[in-house]
Amino acid sequence: MNSRRYPLASLSQRRLRRLRTIERNAALENNAAAGGNIFPEVQNHLADIYPADTVMEDDTMHMFEVNNETESGAETAAETEISEMDMSETDVPEADDEEADADFLQKISQWATEGISIRKVNEILNILRGHQCFAYLPADSRTLLKTPRTMDVQNIGGGSYCHIGIEKGLTQLINVNPSLIETDTIRLQCSFDGLQLTKSTNSQLWPILMCLTDFPSIPPFVVGIYHGNEKPTSCSEYLAIYVEEMRKLKTDGLQHNGMVISVIVTCYVCDAPARAFVAQIKSHTGYFGCGKCTIQGEYINNRVTFGEVDAALRTNESFSLMVDEDHHVGRSPLLEIPETQMVSRFAYEYMHLVCLGVMRKLLLAWMKGSLNVRMQARKINLLNERIVGIAKLMPLEFARKPRVMQEVMRWKATEFRMFLVYTGPYLLEGILSSSLFKHFLALHYAIRILLSSDLVNLDYGRTLLKYFVKKYEVLYGRESMTYNVHGLLHLADDCRVHGSLDRFSAFKFESKLYQIKRLVRNPNLPLPQIVRQLHEQSFFPQRVHAMQREILRENKVSHRTLPFDLEGPGYSHYPLNNATVSDKAPNNCVVMKSGEIVVVGIISSRNGKIYVVGKPFENTSSFYERPAPSYNTGIHLASNLLDDKLWAFTDIRGKAILFSLS
Structure with a gap:
């Protein structure tokens, strides 16, 4: 038996005893053939390894007696069959x-x-x-890891490019998640963006990423990667293989197990420089840089500004015909893909436009801007005290805790989003002047409307953004009306086409770019390193359900008496969609489907169903009334906790953040 292939530790006890019996008797036979003399130390060693009480069984000895008869030519056909069966069972490992x-x-x-x-x-x-x-x-x-020995790397656009493939990525996802083909069409989003590898060199990557529009929990996959010391010098060369594969998929569809699945790209998610590059239009710093309307910029104080709010909108037809020659720098290769709509499908996404653009611009103006909008030093100190006070109150879903204003230049996009969408109204109340605070609330309220899944107040959100842009010029000056501020005018239209802002944001793509950057272990030849590791990881794709964090930890406080006839077990954490509800702050505030706001104290079960016991707030009202009552977007002022009540866990609508005004 080959011990290298079938190690002893992996065999069952029965087969292990049989193997040891074979080896011992083989040694005895060899000794007998040599004259019957065996060295005492060898005999003692065999006795230690194969104790007689475990291997010298009658059925085993009978087997070896048959084998001895076989060697002398005296065995019968029946005995031969029995011997071969026993030996074959020994040589073949169990399944x-x-x-x-x-x-x-x-x-x-x-x-x-x-x-x-x-x-x-x-x-x-x-x-x-x-x-x-x-x-x-x-x-x-x-x-x-089945690392590939070779890869197809091409020299294009002043660097090197490796195409992994759209069809390959989709096939891997379908094999792991068969639910992807329950419909006959796969809808995709595509992202182009640059990634600086090191701060000391110009080495950079330009990956092409894709994700599934209708399955946001599935992370993006890599279609191709370009590496060079600058961005690709030729857009046509950079996109050539991608365009060719998309044309084929658009015409023939994706072939999978005899099925033909349609593949379409519903949205291109890019920041302003990447959009200008792949769409072959003027930069966002150009006079005709807006990709949505025909506004002409104005040069003021060393920058191009966009003051008009009612410029004529561009259309997909006028773009493909290149009617506005001042807007184009060339013909985009993406137009070679059938039915590509270069205006409506290139959305203005809010991670770059709003979070890293307008929100950061506002904070810097309040910190270091002109005297009419700058906060006093004592107000900044008070704001910092509030930020430090709420840092420990943020639920675990927020990966980054709030940082003081002096760190604003180091804030990430998620921190600006947290300030704008969640904490800003609480932190700024009584600190900003009345006019600035109301102006900020218009942006805050509009973005919360556009982030909601139903978008029932989409027209009101557009009205608020238009008001914000007009008022921005009055408060902060005409020279501050840059590309990002102007882009707010087009966000509502993009939401009407693509859904809520989160459905076509760049957050998921930025997370993938970070993962790609971590694959580079050595500055030499980064592209082969990344492609090899992506190939290795392709054997272990994530399933949809594996991306949802499930923390089920039974409560260790066993002496506590459970109310409402709850039987247990109890839990300290329990998953709720993509969040986690706890029985302790700051993760124990929830909003019920009935609208009640509850502070959870117990998570337990009865008859196999999960329940929560908590204290509801008696009084709830709006935190602010203008531009509209805040409770319409889920922001409440609550007071006076009542006695414990019981709710089914399925009655929870969502999780909430709880701040104390005192």
Whole structure:
């Protein structure tokens, strides 16, 4: 038997005893053939390894007597059959043993793809292979991870490009998530963006990413990657392979298990420089840089400003015909894809436009702007005190905690979003002047409308954004009417086409760019490193349900008496969609479907169903009344907690943040 392939530790006890019996008797036979003399130390060693009370069984001895008769030519046909059956069972491993080996190999392979260096993987493989149980493991990580030996890298646009493929990415996702083909059409979003690899060099990546429009929980996948010391010098070369594959998919569809699935790109998500590059239009700093309307910019104080709010809108037809020659710098290769709509499908997404654009611009104006909008030093200190006070009150869904105003230049997009959408009205009340605070609330309220899934007040959101842009010029000056401020006028129209702002934001693509950057372990030849690791990770795609965090931890406080005839078990955390509800602050405030705001104290069960026990607030009202009552967008002023009540966990509509005004 090959011990390298079938280690002893992986065999059942019955087969292990049989294997030891075979080896001992083989040694005895060899000794008998040599004259019957065996060295005492060898005999003692065999006795230690194969104790007589475990291996010298009658049925086993009978088997070896038959084998001896076979050697002398005296066995019968029936005995020959029995001997061959016994020996074949010994030589063939059990199916469970093979499955256990394959499962272990799968787990260690997946572990090795999670940011572990090649040297460390090789070291652990050598350590494991030193034990006979793991002798079947490969000696090198490249064999373990099925690392490709070659890849198709092309020199284009002043750098190198590797195309991974749209069809390949979709096929991998479908194999893991069959629900993707329940409909006959797969709708995609596409993103183009640049990524600086290091601060000390010009080395940069320009990945092409795609995600599924109707399955937001599935992360984006990589279609192709360009690497160079600058952005691609030729847009046509950069997009050539992508355009060709999209044309084929658009014409023939995606072939999968005999099915033909339609593939369409519903939206292109880019920041302003990337949009100008792939659409081949004027930059956002140009006089005709707006991709949605025909406004002409004005040069004021070393910048191009856009003061008009009612300019004529561009159409997909006028763009394809290049009617406005001042707007175009060339013909976009994307127009070669059938039915590509270059105006409506290039949406203004709010991560760059609003969070990193307008919100940061407002905060800097309040910190260092002109005297008519700048906050006093004592007001800034008071604002910082409030920020520090709420940092410990933020639920775990917020990956970053609030930072003081002096750190605003280092804030990330999620921090600006948190300030604008959630904490801003609470932090700024009584600190900003009345006119500035009302102006900020117009933007805050409009964005909350556009972030809602129903978009029932979309027209009012458009009206508020138009008011905000007009008032912005009065409060902050005409020279501050830059591209980002003007872009607010077109957000509502994009929401009408693509849904709420979160459905076509760049947050998910930026997270993928960060993951790609982490794949570079050595500054030399970053593109092959990334492509090889993406290939290795493709064997372990994430399922949809695996992306939802589930924290189920049974309560350790067993002596507590459960009210309302609850039986248990109790839980300290329980998952709610993409959030987690806890029995302790700051993760225990929820909003019920009935509209009640509840502070949860107990999460338990009865008859297999989950319930929460909590204290509802007696009085709720709006935190602000203008531009509209805040309770319309889920912001309340609550007071006076009542006694405990019982709710089914399914009655929870969502999770809330709880701040104390005192």
